[in-house]
Amino acid sequence: MMKFADKLSFLQGAGRLSSVGKWVAILVGVLCLVWTALGIYWSNEPDQFDVVSAAKQQAEQRGYLNNSKKLVVGYTTTNTLYTLVDTLLEKPGGFLSNDITPPGVFIDNIPAWEFGVLVQVRDLSRALRKDFSRSQSQSTEDQNLKIVEPQFNFDHNSWALPSSESEYQRGNEELLKYLDRLAVRGEGGAQFYARSDNLQNWLQDVETRLGSLSQRLSASVAQTRENTDLAGDANAQQSTQEMTQQKVKTPWLKIDDVFYEARGASWALIHMLRAVEVDFVFTLQDKNALVSLRQIIRELEASQATVWSPMILNGSGFGMLANHSLVMASYISRANAAIIDLRRLLEQG
Numbered sequence: 001m002m003k004f005a006d007k008l009s010f011l012q013g014a015g016r017l018s019s020v021g022k023w024v025a026i027l028v029g030v031l032c033l034v035w036t037a038l039g040i041y042w043s044n045e046p047d048q049f050d051v052v053s054a055a056k057q058q059a060e061q062r063g064y065l066n067n068s069k070k071l072v073v074g075y076t077t078t079n080t081l082y083t084l085v086d087t088l089l090e091k092p093g094g095f096l097s098n099d100i101t102p103p104g105v106f107i108d109n110i111p112a113w114e115f116g117v118l119v120q121v122r123d124l125s126r127a128l129r130k131d132f133s134r135s136q137s138q139s140t141e142d143q144n145l146k147i148v149e150p151q152f153n154f155d156h157n158s159w160a161l162p163s164s165e166s167e168y169q170r171g172n173e174e175l176l177k178y179l180d181r182l183a184v185r186g187e188g189g190a191q192f193y194a195r196s197d198n199l200q201n202w203l204q205d206v207e208t209r210l211g212s213l214s215q216r217l218s219a220s221v222a223q224t225r226e227n228t229d230l231a232g233d234a235n236a237q238q239s240t241q242e243m244t245q246q247k248v249k250t251p252w253l254k255i256d257d258v259f260y261e262a263r264g265a266s267w268a269l270i271h272m273l274r275a276v277e278v279d280f281v282f283t284l285q286d287k288n289a290l291v292s293l294r295q296i297i298r299e300l301e302a303s304q305a306t307v308w309s310p311m312i313l314n315g316s317g318f319g320m321l322a323n324h325s326l327v328m329a330s331y332i333s334r335a336n337a338a339i340i341d342l343r344r345l346l347e348q349g
Contacts, residue, residue, distance in 0.1 A: 031102075035102045035103035035106070036103070038093070038103050039103040039106060039107055041092055041093070042092050042093030042096065042103070042104070042107060042110060043107055043109055043110050044092065045110070045113060045263070045264075045267065046087050046091045046267075048267070048270065048271065048304070049083065049087075049271070051076055051079075051080045051083075051271050051274045051275045051278070052076060052274075052278060054079060054080070054083050055071055055075055055076040055079040055080070055275075056069065056071065058079050058082075058083075058179070059071060059075065059079075059183065062180060062183070064180070064183035064184070071278075072182060072183055072192075073192055073194050073279055074132065074182055074191075074192020074193075074194065074279055075179065075182055075183060075192075075279075076275045076278040076279050077124075077132070077192070077272070077275040077276060077278075077279045078128065078175065078178065078179050078182060078192065079179060079275075080271050080272060080274075080275040081121060081124050081125065081128070081175060081272075082172055082175050082176060082179065083271075084117060084120075084121055084268055084271060084272075085121055085152070085168055085171065085172045085175070086172060087117075088114055088117060088118065088121075088168070089165055089168060089169060089172075093107075093110070094165065095114065095156075095164060095165050095168070096110050096111050096114065097111040097114050097115065097156045097157060097164065098156065098157050098158055098159040098163065098164045098165075099111075099159070100159050108256070108257060109256060109257075109260045110260070112256070112257040112258075112259075112260040112261045112264070113260040113261065113263055113264035113267075114156070114264060115156060115261055115264065116260065116261035116262060116263065116264025116265035116266075116267075116268070117264040117265065117267060117268040118152070118156055118264075119209065119261075119265060120206075120209070120265050120268035120269055120272065121152055121268065122149075122152050122153055123202070123205045123206070123209065124202065124272055125145070125148050125149045125152045125171075125175075126149050126205075127198070127201065127202040127205065128142075128145050128148070128149075128178075129141055129142065129145040129146060129148065129149045130201075131193075131197075131198040131201050131202065132192050132193060132194075132198050132202075133145055133178075133190065133191060133192060133193070134193070135191065135193055142178060142190055144174045144175065144177045144178040144181070144190070145174075145175075145178055147170075147171070147174045148171045148174045148175045148178070149171075151167050151168065151170050151171025151174065152168060152171045154167035154168065154171075178190050192279070194279050194280045194282075194283055195283065196283050196287065196346050199276065199280055199283065199346060200343055200346050200347065203339055203342060203343050203346075204343065206269065206339055207336060207339045207340060207343065209265065210265075210332050210333075210335060210336040210339065211336050213258075213261070213262045213265060213329075213332050214329050214332045214333045214336060215248075216250060216258045216262075217258060217259065217262055217325045217326070217328050217329035217332060218325070218326065218329045219248045219249055219250040220250050220255050220258070220314050220323060220325035220326065221249075221314075221316060221317055221323065221326065222247065222248070222249040223247070223248055223249070250325075252314070255312060255314050255325060256311070256312040258325065259312050259324060259325050259328055262303070262328050262329075262332055263303060263304070263328065266300045266303040266304065266331070266332070266335075267304060269300055269335075270297055270300045270301060270304070273293060273296060273297050273300070274297060276293065277290070277293055277294070277297075283346075287345050287346050288345065289342055289345040289346060292338060292341060292342045292345060293342060295338050296335050296338045296339055296342065299331050299334045299335040299338060300331065300335050302331050303328055303331040303332065303335075307324065309322070309324070312324045312325065
């Protein structure tokens with residue numbers, strides 16, 4: 001039989017283990033509370049900013065704003081792109097898409113939002129390199145912008161060797177060099193050509209992006225769609241034959257991701273289009289298209305209203321519960337239709 005001293009020693013050891021277990025439980029509880037609080041704070045979407053004020057502040061800091069307080073053509077659009085990337089990297093929590101540690105690894109809405117912004121950043125950086133900075137098809141591409149575009153197209157899920165943040169930061173540094181060259185005159189300076197055809201090319205990319213987002217948002221409710229891939233051309237062909245009807249449905253676990261991706265894309269486009277309004281004002285006025293651009297911005301601004309529900313609801317189209325994806329799809333579709341009209345005005349106006 002166990003002696004009394006042995007029993008006492010055993011009970012004391014068990015007590016110490018129990019005390020350690022309690023402290024471990026308290027520590028885990030505190031960590032969970034801290035992670036939850038950080039997760040909620042990091043999940044707040046950044047506020048919108050004034051693109052003109054941001055551009056003027058940048059120009060003043062770098063000593064490029066003249067006495068008339070007038071920015072050179074293209075400065076507002078380029079600085080807006082810079083500020084969007086800077087916001088992705090410097091917002092609370094930083095860039096979260098590639099996080100592998102708590103609480104970032106448990107957050108999915110903001111990473112989807114970041115991806116929506118990033119896609120628009122990539123499209124505009126390509127437009128800068130391919131169109132806005134070039135006078136004609138035979139002109140050479142800008143020395144800084146040819147680095148900017150591939151940097152922004154780096155994998156957004158890479159957390160090390162190299163990290164996504166370091167690659168995007170390098171792209172932003174090169175973009176800032178282009179911005180500096182844009183503000184100076186003479187040899188070594190950069191150019192930004194605010195022409196109707198350049199704007200049309202970028203808007204065509206925006207149009208296809210919004211069209212895709214609208215389709216994916218609408219697919220939150222199961223639908224049967226006619227295959228219109230070859231519509232409009234009797235001789236058109238495709239590599240693989242598909243069914244004449246297709247059933248589409250966004251997976252339940254992806255519905256909120258698509259919603260926040262669309263929300264991020266809309267947030268970025270609001271700023272880009274406001275900057276375009278500044279740099280392409282004479283082109284838009286000449287085509288009588290300024291009001292059309294402002295209507296697109298209004299449609300996208302409506303998509304940024306506060307989501308009061310704690311989760312993205314997925315009710316049926318005319319059911320008892322709301323369907324946030326269908327509401328977002330409505331705003332996106334209307335903005336997309338307005339962009340199609342704007343492109344037509346730029347072509348024919």
